Structures are given as structure tokens and as C-alpha cells.
């Protein structure tokens with residue numbers, strides 16, 4: 523496990539500046555793409571202290587992304603109320619800790635995980651919004667459903683009682699070409715418009731494409747992303763104990 527040593531010391535002013543720049547970039551990329559819908563900026567908060575998260579929220583950030591269960595549970599009482607989505611790899615046995623504390627889970631990549639989310643949501647009288655994670659680069663080392671299996675996987679998920687399928691998420695290979703984003707957009711639109719099996723009146727609201735991080739969010743927006751997940755671009759680089767400084 524990587525152990526956090528410190529965040530590089532970007533000041534509150536740096537966060538404010540980065541936030542303004544990102545908002546400008548979003549506007550520009552949307553205009554270039556002729557988009558008039560909404561792109562949400564998610565602040566990815568791994569390794570970020572509650573004070574800095576609260577500063578981002580005070581600037582106008584409304585959506586936070588957490589990807590480590592324990593870190594999230596340790597921090598959540600110290601930060602300002604904001605909507606939180608879970609975006610990291612999620613072990614089935616940890617679902618119970620977060621099920622009533624987040625409003626969406628982006629990283630659903632196995633039917634076992636989807637089943638557990640549905641079961642735990644049911645226990646709380648909830649319907650959980652989820653995204654299916656797609657392994658768009660077909661990288662052996664990465665989680666996510668293969669491109670060929672996405673529709674069938676969506677159909678399986680839609681058979682579960684306490685889940686609402688909101689769309690797709692991806693973590694493309696670093697430095698990948700824009701064609702990857704274009705392919706992702708195509709898969710998204712295809713399922714959105716043509717559906718999958720087991721859709722009923724309440725379990726399918728396919729309106730969310732979660733793609734784009736600090737290095738590539740403007741390209742992702744040009745290809746239809748509706749949530750960009752930005753960590754280091756907002757809070758500064760993360761630094762871990764096992765890393766050279």
C-alpha cells in the first residue's frame with residue numbers, strides 16, 4: 523500500500539487559481555464542441571486534507587470523488603457537506619461501509635460487486651446510482667469491463683432490483699489518443715439510444731459519461747464527458763512515501 527507522506531504544499535491561493543482555470547477550460551471546451559448541456563467538475567480528494575477539500579467546496583466545487591474506503595471514512599466528518607461519489611476499486615466486502623454515504627458508484631466492474639451493491643442498497647431502502655467501468659484501452663492490468671462485453675454486462679446489472687444504471691466510466695491509458703475518447707463516446711451513445719435488456723421504467727437513466735482527468739479533461743469534454751474527475755490539477759501533485767521527491 524502506498525503511504526501518504528504529504529501533499530505538495532500548494533496554497534489555498536493555488537487551489538483557487540487552478541479552480542478558475544479549470545472552469546475556464548470547461549467553458550472553452552464546451553463551446554468548441556458546441557455543447558450546451560452540463561459538465562460537472564468532480565474534485566478527486568485522495569490524499570487531500572479536509573481543510574483543502576473545504577476550501578475547494580467554498581470556491582464552488584459541488585461534487586467530490588473518493589477512491590479509498592478507509593480514507594473516506596476517516597475524513598468525511600471533517601469536510602463540508604458535499605455530494606460524494608465513490609470512484610476507486612471497490613472490494614465487495616467494503617460496500618457496506620459506503621453504501622449510504624455516497625450518491626453514485628463509478629467503478630462497477632464485476633457482477634459480484636453489482637449484486638452486493640444492490641443487496642446492501644436494498645437493506646437501506648435505497649436505489650444506488652452506478653456507472654459501469656469500461657476498460658477502454660483493453661489493458662490487462664486494469665479493472666473494467668471489456669468493450670465487447672459492456673452491453674451484456676449492463677443487461678445483467680439491470681436485472682438487479684436496487685440499482686439504477688446511470689452510464690459509463692473509464693480510466694483510459696495515460697497519454698492515449700483522442701480516438702479512445704471517441705470510441706468511448708460511441709459506446710455510450712449506442713447504449714443510451716438503443717438500450718440493453720432488462721430495462722424497466724425506473725432502472726435506466728443513462729445520462730452520465732465519467733471520463734477525463736487532470737491531463738486530458740478538455741479532450742474528454744469534446745467527446746461528450748459529463749463528469750470530469752480532477753485531482754492533481756486542482757490540489758497539486760500527490761506524493762507518497764515510496765516515491766522519490
Ligand SMILES: *Cc1c(COP(=O)(O)O)cnc(C)c1O
Pocket residue numbers: 566568589609610693735736737751752753754755
Ligand atoms: C486519482 C484519480 C483521478 C484524478 O487523477 P488526476 O490525474 O490527479 O486528476 C481520477 N479518477 C480516478 C479513478 C482516480 O483514482
